[in-house]
């Protein structure tokens with residue numbers, strides 16, 4: 564296992580410490596320009612959906628690859644955008660996953676560094692406590708403990724599934740501690756790298772901004788606004804909140820496709836599963852579900868607090884309707 568391939572591991576962090584270079588030297592020395600450029604490519608790649616491979620050959624290139632990771636963490640911290648942080652962690656984990664496909668003897672050592680101790684030649688046995696820790700962020704039903712074969716405290720997982728669990732553990736590891744508390748002077752000295760990244764980030768956000776069409780987003784009640792903002796930040800909604808959001812949007816005449824596209828920002832977006840859920844709520848099984856009333860929303864912790872209008876209505880749809888009524892100017896007499 565080459566540690567520069569997995570720069571988020573304990574071993575890699577130890578090697579960076581041992582190399583003994585200060586952050587100052589990474590920022591200023593001409594000989595580290597390749598490190599700064601590779602750090603920028605890591606972040607730019609994350610914004611585009613994938614960090615490109617680097618294929619280091621010499622020892623110096625391996626060191627450059629290794630050092631570019633902590634510097635990329637500094638860059639994303641300077642940019643300080645939550646969507647970027649999540650995308651960056653996901654892209655680092657996906658890069659590691661691609662590299663795992665070529666990995667032979669080092670796979671178990673990498674798994675152990677990430678807190679997993681798979682036993683056997685494969686399919687592996689993994690202790691359920693390690694499994695739960697690694698799989699708790701994965702939403703597909705196949706990862707649920709109840710859908711796995713459990714015997715004497717161990718689950719059986721294929722090699723491919725083990726790599727997926729390692730990818731998820733790597734994502735959590737990369738995200739941990741971000742954003743770093745970075746001094747403003749350090750960010751200023753990285754400005755030539757940060758400015759193009761900032762522009763790329765803004766362009767990405769503009770592209771992904773949800774187009775709610777004819778819907779009056781400004782008239783949404785606080786609960787729905789909060790859920791939309793959580794989804795845009797890549798936060799996974801609880802089942803009850805997801806149901807409330809989808810049923811509300813369908814009731815105000817958004818199409819199933821428009822609603823599905825809103826969820827296309829989460830790291831483990833599963834389009835087929837989302838389509839099934841949205842179409843089910845829309846009435847594909849014969850029942851068209853109505854969004855829950857405010858009292859139910861409050862019971863499930865989905866009412867973020869009431870504004871003035873909230874105190875006078877009992878249903879999020881009434882809120883929306885009242886806001887529409889009061890925002891439409893009366894025709895001239």
Ligand code: SF4
Nearest residue numbers: 784786857860866873
């Ligand atoms: S009172 Fe009703 S409409 Fe207002 S935020 Fe709570 S659930 Fe939404």
